Amino acid sequence: MYRNRKINVLVLSDKTDSFGLKIKDNEKYQFFSECIDYKGLDKSNEKIKGYIFKNKIDLILFSRNNMVKDRIDFGNLLHRLQIGYSSFSGIDDDEWDEQTRQCLSDFLKGNVKLNLKSNKRDDIKQNSKKTFNLIFDMEQLGGCRYGLPRILKILDRYGVKATFFVTDIINKTYTDVIPYLAWKGHEIGLHGYLHEYLQTMSKEDQTRHISKLKKEFKCEIEGVNFILRMNNDSICCFRENSVKYFLYPHINKRKIISIPCGNLKIKNKDMILVPVCVETYGKTFETIKNEIQFTEMKNKSISNNITILMHPFSDGSKSRIENTEKVIKFLIKDRCPETVYQTIQKGEHKETRDFNISISNKYLKTIYDMSKFNLKTL
Incomplete structure (x- = not known):
């Protein structure tokens, strides 16, 4: 479905976001950016829907999620629009700006390695039927x-x-x-x-x-x-x-x-x-x-x-x-x-x-x- 063409991505940032957006199309994605008021996200439903239809958007990329900043829930919006999504939002309030910039950079760059490491395991017996x-x-x-x-x-x-x-x-x-x-x-x-x-x-x-x-x-x-x-x-x-x-x-x-x-x-x-x-x-x-x-x-x-x-x-x-x-x-x-x-x-x-x-x-x-x-x- 997506392999033979670029994926059209709508990036939704909030008007108060301080990190700024510097996004250029690449071999995988064609980007469209829109600055909205996340607190009034439900009121932007028709505007976003029109933007999706006009530009044949495949994916909405949010700068927020409902666990940090203003705790904005976009689940209902996605169910109404029935469109794919991800978020480049950070997950910790005290490091949100830095984390958000990094996640956006990762998405634009692609092929990022996190170099995950193993950790010590406790000796826990497991012998239950549960x-x-x-x-x-x-x-x-x-x-x-x-x-x-x-x-x-x-x-x-x-x-x-x-x-x-x-x-x-x-x-x-x-x-x-x-x-x-x-x-x-x-x-x-x-x-x-x-x-x-x-x-x-x-x-x-x-x-x-x-x-x-x-x-x-x-x-x-x-x-x-x-x-x-x-x-x-x-x-x-x-x-x-x-x-x-x-x-x-x-x-x-x-x-x-x-x-x-x-x-x-x-x-x-x-x-x-x-x-x-x-x-x-x-x-x-x-x-x-x-x-x-x-x-x-x-x-x-x-x-x-x-x-x-x-x-x-x-x-x-x-x-x-x-x-x-x-x-x-x-x-x-x-x-x-x-x-x-x-x-x-x-x-x-x-x-x-x-x-x-x-x-x-x-x-x-x-x-x-x-x-x-x-x-x-x-």
Whole structure:
């Protein structure tokens, strides 16, 4: 979809940004810049939409994210526009300007090596029947450059292997990240070229799209994460590209949980659905702990496995890295105790004969609300 032409990038900066933008087109990207008031982002929706249509924009590159500066949330805007995105925002308030400049420079330069290093591992026994999947979504530049090294240090300390869903933007910008993660025994999954929305494509285009994306990563790929960015055709195209599992939102909202937290094989299909039961996004340790325990209580007769979603640009920031370590320590030492980690590809998958799932258009409007999803036979 993007390989035979330049990617059209709309760079959105705020009128108060002090770093300035000095951007020139290169062999990969054609840039369009717009200065907006991030505090009035929702009011700029039609203006941005018109700009996207006029210039055939593929990717919005934000100078902010919702964890630093004014905590601007652009998630709703992206869902309305259904367009790919990344952010070159720094992730730490006290170093935001410097980090933001560096991330923008990395994106423009490409092929940057972070020279990640191994850290000392604690001797932790793992002999429990309880397991967990720890997954990280990596689509923001600052999360990869600054958050990932801090997170890897903790994973090394506790001997945990995780699953990282990575966009091709991260892959092309920081070229040594995926080889390093694979070398360390972590699993790599697809998160898109540009964090794009698959449901905007035909079934045939989706199939070709995933096929090309798998080739770009040059490593073993078994899983994908297109939560909120896929439809029923996507599941078929995953299967045609030998993808073994996909993630599905099953975030605990303290309601009666309708889908088991264990990984399930879809009826008569060689495809595994992995419900994401807990997301750490901006939550305190106590809140995350309570959600894990509540989910387990509701599913104790079904599964001892739980899947937890994190984001390096948030959970790897200085303000939250201690919280992240508490969560991992709780999962490893305090939950059972001695819980066993597993990457998703190495997990146990229970086959079910009466569970089938379909994703309707309501999928985009009812974020993380399983009670409103349309369930029917594929």
